[in-house]
Amino acid sequence: xxxxxxxxxxxxxxxxxxxxxxxxxxxxxxxxxxxxxxxxxxxxxxxxxxxxxxxxxxxxxxxxxxxxxxxxxxxxxxxxxxxxxxxxxxxxxxxxxxxxxxxxxxxxxxxxxxxxxxxxxxxxxxxxxxxxxxxxxxxxxxxxxxxxxxxxxxxxxxxxxxxxxxxxxxxxxxxxxxxxxxxxxxxxxxxxxxxxxxxxxxxxxxxxxxxxxxxxxxxxxxxxxxxxxxxxxxxxxxxxxxxxxxxxxxxxxxxxxxxxxxxxxxxxxxxxxxxxxxxxxxxxxxxxxxxxxxxxxxxxxxxxxxxxxxxxxxxxxxxxxxxxxxxxxxxxxxxxxxxxxxxx
Amino acid sequence: xxxxxxxxxxxxxxxxxxxxxxxxxxxxxxxxxxxxxxxxxxxxxxxxxxxxxxxxxxxxxxxxxxxxxxxxxxxxxxxxxxxxxxxxxxxxxxxxxxxxxxxxxxxxxxxxxxxxxxxxxxxxxxxxxxxxxxxxxxxxxxxxxxxxxxxxxxxxxxxxxxxxxxxxxxxxxxxxxxxxxxxxxxxxxxxxxxxxxxxxxxxxxxxxxxxxxxxxxxxxxxxxxxxxxxxxxxxxxxxxxxxxxxxxxxxxxxxxxxxxxxxxxxxxxxxxxxxxxxxxxxxxxxxxxxxxxxxxxxxxxxxxxxxxxxxxxxxxxxxxxxxxxxxxxxxxxxxxxxxxxxxx
DNA sequence: ATATGACTTGCATACGCATGCAATATGAAC
DNA sequence: GTTCATATTGCATGCGTATGCAAGTCATAT
Numbered sequence: 001x002x003x004x005x006x007x008x009x010x011x012x013x014x015x016x017x018x019x020x021x022x023x024x025x026x027x028x029x030x031x032x033x034x035x036x037x038x039x040x041x042x043x044x045x046x047x048x049x050x051x052x053x054x055x056x057x058x059x060x061x062x063x064x065x066x067x068x069x070x071x072x073x074x075x076x077x078x079x080x081x082x083x084x085x086x087x088x089x090x091x092x093x094x095x096x097x098x099x100x101x102x103x104x105x106x107x108x109x110x111x112x113x114x115x116x117x118x119x120x121x122x123x124x125x126x127x128x129x130x131x132x133x134x135x136x137x138x139x140x141x142x143x144x145x146x147x148x149x150x151x152x153x154x155x156x157x158x159x160x161x162x163x164x165x166x167x168x169x170x171x172x173x174x175x176x177x178x179x180x181x182x183x184x185x186x187x188x189x190x191x192x193x194x195x196x197x198x199x200x201x202x203x204x205x206x207x208x209x210x211x212x213x214x215x216x217x218x219x220x221x222x223x224x225x226x227x228x229x230x231x232x233x234x235x236x237x238x239x240x241x242x243x244x245x246x247x248x249x250x251x252x253x254x255x256x257x258x259x260x261x262x263x264x265x266x267x268x269x270x271x272x273x274x275x276x277x278x279x280x281x282x283x284x285x286x287x288x289x290x291x292x293x294x295x296x297x298x299x300x301x302x303x304x305x306x307x308x309x310x311x312x313x314x315x316x317x318x319x320x321x322x323x324x325x326x327x328x329x330x331x332x333x334x335x336x337x338x339x340x341x342x343x344x
Numbered sequence: 345x346x347x348x349x350x351x352x353x354x355x356x357x358x359x360x361x362x363x364x365x366x367x368x369x370x371x372x373x374x375x376x377x378x379x380x381x382x383x384x385x386x387x388x389x390x391x392x393x394x395x396x397x398x399x400x401x402x403x404x405x406x407x408x409x410x411x412x413x414x415x416x417x418x419x420x421x422x423x424x425x426x427x428x429x430x431x432x433x434x435x436x437x438x439x440x441x442x443x444x445x446x447x448x449x450x451x452x453x454x455x456x457x458x459x460x461x462x463x464x465x466x467x468x469x470x471x472x473x474x475x476x477x478x479x480x481x482x483x484x485x486x487x488x489x490x491x492x493x494x495x496x497x498x499x500x501x502x503x504x505x506x507x508x509x510x511x512x513x514x515x516x517x518x519x520x521x522x523x524x525x526x527x528x529x530x531x532x533x534x535x536x537x538x539x540x541x542x543x544x545x546x547x548x549x550x551x552x553x554x555x556x557x558x559x560x561x562x563x564x565x566x567x568x569x570x571x572x573x574x575x576x577x578x579x580x581x582x583x584x585x586x587x588x589x590x591x592x593x594x595x596x597x598x599x600x601x602x603x604x605x606x607x608x609x610x611x612x613x614x615x616x617x618x619x620x621x622x623x624x625x626x627x628x629x630x631x632x633x634x635x636x637x638x639x640x641x642x643x644x645x646x647x648x649x650x651x652x653x654x655x656x657x658x659x660x661x662x663x664x665x666x667x668x669x670x671x672x673x674x675x676x677x678x679x680x681x682x683x684x685x686x687x688x
Numbered sequence: 689a690t691a692t693g694a695c696t697t698g699c700a701t702a703c704g705c706a707t708g709c710a711a712t713a714t715g716a717a718c
Numbered sequence: 719g720t721t722c723a724t725a726t727t728g729c730a731t732g733c734g735t736a737t738g739c740a741a742g743t744c745a746t747a748t
Binding site for chain 3: 360361362372373375376377379380383404405406407408409410411412413
Binding site for chain 4: 370371372373374377384385386389408410411412413414
C-alpha cells in the first residue's frame with residue numbers, strides 16, 4: 001500500500017490528483033470527477049479511480065478545492081461563554097449535525113477584553129461559508145453586521161429585530177407563560193423573576209412574557225432581580241435577596257444555571273424549603289436540572305430540533321445572503337420536576 | 345470606502361491582492377509582502393499598502409495562502425465528551441490560547457456510534473497543521489495513529505506509552521497521592537476509590553497511585569468501584585454501592601463530576617453526612633466543585649498551564665513530526681474544601 | 689450509410705497568494 | 719567617477735483542484 005512520500009522532516013507529502021491520474025492513465029479531471037457526486041463520469045471509471053485512490057491513500061486536498069470552488073464547507077461558530085452547560089451541549093449537537101452534512105466547525109471563542117473584530121477577523125479571511133452565532137451577548141449590532149455581512153448567518157437564541165438576520169430561537173414567550181401557568185396551578189400567587197443579563201433578548205422575552213402572564217392570572221410580582229450574569233453565583237445572590245424579603249413563594253429564574261444556584265442558596269442559606277416554601281423554575285433543561293438533588297422544573301429548549309432547523313437552513317441555502325431572512329421559533333416543553341410543588 | 349463588489353445573489357466578492365496592487369501601482373508580490381512579517385519590503389511601502397488595504401477593505405485570502413504555503417494555521421481539536429464540564433473549560437481556554445498565536449480551532453466532536461475514521465477524515469483532507477486530542481477514550485491506538493500520523497499532534501490528559509506521541513498531562517500520581525495523604529491526615533483509614541472508565545490512562549494512573557499510597561500509609565482500601573462512565577449518575581451509583589457496605593469513611597472519585605454525584609447520593613439517599621461520616625474528594629476542580637453546596641476537595645488540573653504548554657509546543661515546533669516526542673507532566677494542586685474533614 | 693444526440697473524457701485555465709530569482713535602486717567606500 | 723554590497727521590487731511560476739469547452743465514442747433513429 002503505497003503512501004505519500006515521507007520527507008526527512010517526517011512530514012507526509014500526500015499524493016495529488018495529478019499523480020494519481022498519471023498512475024492510472026487518465027486525466028486529472030477524471031480523478032476530480034470521480035470524487036464529485038453527480039459529475040459526468042462513467043460509473044466504471046469512477047469505481048476504478050476510487051479503488052486506486054483508496055490503494056494509494058489519495059484524498060482530495062480540501063484546500064485546493066476551496067480555492068477553486070470558493071466554498072470552504074466550514075462554518076464559523078461564535079461563542080462567548082461555555083460556562084453555562086447549555087452551550088457545550090448545544091455546540092456538541094450542532095457540530096455533529098454539521099458534520100453529518102459535510103460541514104466543519106471552526107470555533108470562535110470570543111473574550112470580553114480585547115478587540116472582538118480582531119478575534120473574528122479569521123471569519124472573513126477564512127471565507128467560512130456560514131456563521132452561526134451562539135453568543136447571547138458580547139456582540140454589538142455593528143460587530144454582528146460586520147461579521148455576518150455578505151454571508152450565510154444564523155443566530156441561535158438571540159433575536160435581532162431591525163437587522164436582516166436569520167434567527168433560530170426557542171419560543172421564550174411560550175416557555176415563560178407555561179412557567180407562570182404552572183406556578184398558578186400550584187397555588188402560588190406571589191412570584192418573582194430573576195434575570196441574568198437583563199438586556200439580552202432571551203431575557204427580555206422571558207421576562208416580559210412572564211410578567212404579563214403573571215398579571216393576567218392575577219398573581220403578584222413580588223420581585224424582579226437582575227443577576228448581572230448567567231451564573232450559579234448570580235442565582236445565589238438573587239435568591240438570597242428575594243428570600244430575605246420573605247414575601248415570595250415561587251421564583252422563575254431566566255435560566256437553569258441561575259435556578260440551580262438559587263435552589264442551593266434558598267435551602268442552605270435562607271433556610272427555605274424548596275419546593276414547599278418557595279418553588280423554583282428555570283429555563284433550558286440542562287443536564288444538571290435532572291439531577292435528583294435539584295430536580296428542577298424547567299422549560300426545555302429543544303436542542304435537537306434547533307440543530308435540525310439550523311442544519312436544514314444551511315443545507316437548503318435558505319440562510320444565504322439575498323434570501324429573505326426569517327426568525328424561527330422552536331417550541332419547547334415544560335418539564336415538571338420536584339423543585340416546584342403545591343403550596344404547603 | 346470602496347468595498348468588494350456585491351453580485352446579485354448578495355455575496356460579497358472580496359478584492360484580491362492583484363487588484364489592490366493595480367490600484368496602488370505596485371506588484372501583487374508587494375502586497376503579499378506587506379502582509380508578511382519579516383518580508384523584504386520597505387517600511388514606507390508596507391505602510392502605504394496597509395493603509396490602502398484598510399481603505400479598500402482588503403484581507404488576504406487565507407485559503408489561497410494555505411495552498412501556496414501548505415500551512416493552514418488550523419488546529420484540529422478532537423473531543424468526544426463535552427458533558428463533563430472539565431472539557432468545555434479546557435476547550436475554551438485552549439481555543440483562546442491558540443487564537444492568540446494566530447491558530448484557528450477546527451472542532452471534531454466524535455460520536456461513539458459511527459465510523460470514527462470517517463468522522464476524522466476532514467482532519468486529513470483539510471491539512472490541519474496539528475491535532476490536539478482531548479478525548480480520554482474513544483480512539484483506539486490505531487485510529488489515533490491514523491489521525492495524527494505525519495503531523496504535529498498532542499494528546500491532552502491521555503498518555504500513550506508505546507506510540508511516539510506528545511502528551512501533556514496533569515500529574516495524576518502527584519494528585520492521587522496528595523488525596524491519599526490528605527485523607528490520612530484527616531484520620532481517615534478506610535478509603536475507597538471510584539473510577540470512571542477503568543481503562544483510561546488517567547484513571548489507571550490515579551487509581552494505582554492512590555492504592556499504592558493508601559497501602560504505604562497503612563490505610564485500608566475498602567472498595568474499588570468502576571462507574572463505567574464519567575458522569576454524575578455513575579458517581580451516584582458508585583457512592584450508594586460503597587455506602588451500603590458501611591465500612592468506608594473516605595472516597596476518592598476519579599474526577600469531580602463523579603464526586604459531585606457521589607456527594608448528593610451519600611447525603612440524600614444513604615443518609616450519610618459529608619464530610620463527617622464520609623469524606624469525598626475528586627479530581628479536576630471544575631467550577632461546580634467550588635459551589636458552596638458541594639465545596640468539593642479536589643486536585644486542581646492547572647488548565648492555564650496545560651494550555652500554555654500546549655500552545656508553546658505548537659509555537660516552537662517541538663511537536664512537529666520528526667522531533668522527539670515527549671510526555672509533559674504538569675503539576676497541579678490540592679484544593680481543600682469542606683467535602684473532606686477530620687473523622688467525627 | 690448518415691445524422692442526431694447522449695455520454696465521457698481530456699485540455700487548458702482559473703482560483704489568490706507565496707516566493708525564488710533577476711533586476712533595479714540606493715548608498716557607502718575607494 | 720567607479721565599484722560593490724545591501725535593500726527593494728517585480729516577474730514568473732507553483733500550490734492542487736474544478737470546470738467550460740471541445741473532442742471523442744457509441745448507439746439509436748432516419
